[in-house]
Each structure stands twice: as C-alpha cells, then as structure tokens.
Amino acid sequence: xxxxxxxxxxxxxxxxxxxxxxxxxxxxxxxxxxxxxxxxxxxxxxxxxxxxxxxxxxxxxxxxxxxxxxxxxxxxxxxx
Amino acid sequence: xxxxxxxxxxxxxxxxxxxxxxxxxxxxxxxxxxxxxxxxxxxxxxxxxxxxxxxxxxxxxxxxxxxxxxxxxxxxxxxxxxxxxxxxxxxxxxxxxxxxxxxxxxxxxxxxxxxxxxxxxxxxxxxxxxxxxxxxxxxxxxxxxxxxxxxxxxxxxxxxxxxxxxxxxxxxxxxxxxxxxxxxxxxxxxxxxxxxxxxxxxxxxxxxxxxxxxxxxxxxxxxxxxxxxxxxxxxxxxxxxxxxxxxxxxxxxxxxxxxxxxxxxxxxxxxxxxxxxxxxxxxxxxxxxxxxxxxxxxxxxxxxxxxxxxxxxxxxxxxxxxxxxxxxxxxxxxxxxxxxxxxxxxxxxxxxxxxxxxxxxxxxxxxxx
Numbered sequence: 479x480x481x482x483x484x485x486x487x488x489x490x491x492x493x494x495x496x497x498x499x500x501x502x503x504x505x506x507x508x509x510x511x512x513x514x515x516x517x518x519x520x521x522x523x524x525x526x527x528x529x530x531x532x533x534x535x536x537x538x539x540x541x542x543x544x545x546x547x548x549x550x551x552x553x554x555x556x557x558x
Numbered sequence: 559x560x561x562x563x564x565x566x567x568x569x570x571x572x573x574x575x576x577x578x579x580x581x582x583x584x585x586x587x588x589x590x591x592x593x594x595x596x597x598x599x600x601x602x603x604x605x606x607x608x609x610x611x612x613x614x615x616x617x618x619x620x621x622x623x624x625x626x627x628x629x630x631x632x633x634x635x636x637x638x639x640x641x642x643x644x645x646x647x648x649x650x651x652x653x654x655x656x657x658x659x660x661x662x663x664x665x666x667x668x669x670x671x672x673x674x675x676x677x678x679x680x681x682x683x684x685x686x687x688x689x690x691x692x693x694x695x696x697x698x699x700x701x702x703x704x705x706x707x708x709x710x711x712x713x714x715x716x717x718x719x720x721x722x723x724x725x726x727x728x729x730x731x732x733x734x735x736x737x738x739x740x741x742x743x744x745x746x747x748x749x750x751x752x753x754x755x756x757x758x759x760x761x762x763x764x765x766x767x768x769x770x771x772x773x774x775x776x777x778x779x780x781x782x783x784x785x786x787x788x789x790x791x792x793x794x795x796x797x798x799x800x801x802x803x804x805x806x807x808x809x810x811x812x813x814x815x816x817x818x819x820x821x822x823x824x825x826x827x828x829x830x831x832x833x834x835x836x837x838x839x840x841x842x843x844x845x846x847x848x849x850x851x852x853x854x855x856x857x858x859x860x861x862x863x864x865x866x867x868x869x870x871x872x873x874x875x876x877x878x879x880x881x882x883x884x885x886x887x888x889x890x891x892x893x894x895x896x897x898x899x900x901x902x903x904x905x906x907x908x909x910x911x912x913x914x915x916x917x918x919x920x921x922x923x924x925x926x927x
Contacts, residue, residue: 509754516758518761518762542757542828543755544760548755
C-alpha cells in the first residue's frame with residue numbers, strides 16, 4: 479500500500495462524506511466513476527483538501543489528470 | 559423668499575384622526591393649479607380627494623400607501639422645484655448648522671422632506687459627508703419600514719456583481735426559451751473519461767458543444783450597445799464558478815471552438831481551482847462572448863440566468879434528472895437536462911434561439927469526438 483493512501487482516503491471521506499466502509503474500499507485503482515459525488519466541483523474541493531492535509535500545492539493545469547487515487551498518490555509522492 | 563406652503567391632510571370625517579394616503583393623482587414635481595385634485599385618501603367610511611389650495615410645483619413627501627395624521631404635511635407647494643427644495647434645505651433644524659456634520663444639498667432636502675435629523679443619520683454609521691443614499695438608507699424602504707428591519711449591508715462583491723447585471727439589464731430585452739437534452743451519449747463520454755482517470759463533467763461537454771455550435775449563431779456572440787451591434791472575434795466562453803462562501807465568478811475559456819473536450823476540461827478545472835483559491839486573474843474574467851451556468855442542485859429543472867454586461871445571451875443548465883422515453887415501442891429511462899437560453903430579443907428572435915438550442919442538444923445527444 480502506498481504510504482499516502484490513508485491520507486488520501488481521509489480527504490475523500492471528508493469532502494465526499496463517505497462511510498467508513500466505503501472509505502476502506504478505496505484503493506489505487508479507484509476512479510471518480512466508483513464513488514458517487516466525485517464530480518468536477520468535488521474534485522477541486524478534494525484537491526484543496528489534499529493541499530491542506532499534505533501541505534503541498536498542485537499546479538492548476540495538472541488537476542484534471544488527477545482523477546484517480548493512483549494518480550493522486552503518484553503526484554503526492556513526487557512532492558514528498 | 560417666495561411663498562412655500564405645506565400641503566396638509568384635511569379633516570374628512572370627524573371620527574378619524576388619520577387617513578390612508580392611497581395614491582398621488584399627479585407626478586412628483588408636477589405643476590398644479592388651485593383646485594386640482596392631487597391625491598386620494600381613505601377614511602374609515604369613504605374615500606376622498608385632496609385638492610391643492612394654491613398653484614405651484616408640488617413636492618411630495620409621503621409615499622403611498624401610508625397612514626397619515628389629519629393636519630400632517632404630505633407635501634409642499636411652491637413657485638418652482640428649486641425654490642421648494644431650497645426652502646426645505648433651509649428648514650432643516652438649526653442643529654444642522656451648529657453640527658459638524660456635512661451633507662450634500664440633496665441629502666438635506668430629502669432629510670427635511672421626511673423630517674429626519676442628519677445627526678441621527680450620522681449616528682447610523684455614516685462617515686464623512688452624508689449623501690442622499692445615506693438618508694434614503696436611514697429612512698428605509700417606502701411603505702415597508704413597519705414590517706422590516708435592517709439585516710446588514712450587501713457585501714461589496716455581491717454589489718459589484720449586481721451592478722454588472724443591472725447595467726446589462728438596461729441594454730437588454732430579455733427573453734428565454736428551453737429545450738430538453740438527453741444525456742445518454744454524453745454520460746458515456748464522461749464515464750469513459752472517469753474510468754480512465756480523467757476528470758470530465760457535463761459542464762465541460764456543454765462548453766465544448768457551445769464551441770462547436772456558437773460560430774453558426776453569430777448574433778449570440780454579439781451584443782447591442784447604444785444602437786450599434788458589437789460582435790466578438792473569437793469563441794471565448796465563460797462558465798459560472800462559485801466559491802465556498804458563495805461568491806460568483808465567470809472565468810473564461812478562450813477559443814473553445816479549437817479545443818477538444820479534454821483540454822476544455824483541463825482549463826475549466828484549472829480556473830475553478832483558481833476561483834476556489836482566490837487566485838483567479840482579472841484577465842481571465844474578461845472578454846467572453848457567452849456564458850454557461852450549470853446549477854447541478856438536485857431537483858432544479860430550469861435555470862433562467864442573466865447575461866453579463868457585454869453579452870447578449872447566457873445558457874442555464876439544470877440538474878440531471880431521469881426521464882422515461884418511448885424508444886422502439888418501449889419505455890426507456892434516460893438522463894436528461896433542461897437547457898434554458900436567456901437572450902436579447904433585440905438581437906435574435908425565438909426561432910433563432912430555439913434553433914441554437916436544438917443544435918446544441920443535438921451535439922450532446924450525438925456526441926462525436
């Protein structure tokens with residue numbers, strides 16, 4: 479498991495108000511298609527929450543390509 | 559000074575201490591003759607007309623419907639508007655002269671007409687010279703002050719947005735027209751992108767579809783101003799983005815007719831992030847020929863939006879909802895949205911607007927990359 483996955487799960491749970499059971503099912507292959515409510519507006523809110531929790535800043539032009547947990551994890555790990 | 563006399567409420571019925579001022583029969587600042595009917599009042603038993611007892615210009619100081627006391631002044635008659643207003647300004651209590659408060663002439667006239675102390679207006683939180691708008695705010699909405707209380711000032715940002723829309727409304731003859739759009743094809747595109755880890759939403763597809771269709775509808779890329787039509791040179795489309803605290807911004811995606819949906823999605827996401835961070839550049843908010851407002855709040859069936867100043871049309875997109883449609887003899891559930899085009903009827907008519915919507919819906923219903 480990627481070391482940033484628990485933090486990503488917490489961010490998704492916070493923004494999308496997921497149950498603990500749904501949150502536990504989130505893995506690197508999870509995409510917005512698998513999680514109700516992960517739409518384009520929520521995506522920006524998720525990015526802002528990730529920036530706050532991990533103390534990083536994403537480039538505005540890259541966030542559309544971060545629409546999977548694996549892509550988010552890779553981007554975070556590249557910054558830490 | 560030439561003679562200025564108050565117009566007072568006469569005793570109509572011996573049993574009444576007050577009457578209801580129903581309406582003025584003449585306009586503000588109208589020149590009246592002695593014996594002219596100037597307003598209507600109602601007592602507990604009947605209605606009556608109030609007549610001017612002398613000729614001159616009538617300056618009204620009461621806004622109907624309002625209950626007024628018998629003998630109370632509801633206006634002033636003088637030889638001219640200027641003389642009456644000078645009289646009213648001079649009639650401001652002597653306290654005004656002793657006070658350090660400064661006020662514009664219009665503010666003094668308005669305060670005098672309503673019997674309002676400028677000291678009280680100043681104590682209401684006005685700093686510097688008291689203006690007519692300060693007095694108006696202190697007096698409150700005509701006829702409604704008995705029912706309401708102040709709930710704070712309009713935030714500066716919201717006031718600026720409202721000023722833009724008010725300025726736009728002055729130049730528009732606004733009409734609107736709706737069309738439903740089936741989203742089966744669009745949802746397939748979105749799901750394909752999401753499954754591949756690329757964020758694409760309905761808004762991004764609508765922006766892309768508008769980029770394909772708008773060039774065929776140049777009047778929707780134009781606006782009328784002072785009798786002249788101005789047409790935008792490129793298909794720059796704005797979308798409405800809302801911050802967490804409710805402020806609305808309209809960042810612009812340039813030349814959407816030359817971008818594929820993924821580049822539009824990328825640009826929209828980047829601009830939305832800038833809006834939410836508070837880092838959107840002023841240059842990215844200017845120059846759109848057209849705006850799209852998607853309100854995805856469940857249950858919203860129709861979004862009638864107002865075009866910004868310098869645009870003649872805006873597209874409102876409702877929330878997605880299921881629809882049962884007859885397909886090949888059987889009922890099929892499909893996701894649909896209602897798209898509402900608000901447009902300037904001075905530039906295009908209903909057929910033009912409806913044709914645009916039909917073409918736009920057609921693009922989305924038969925989406926081809």
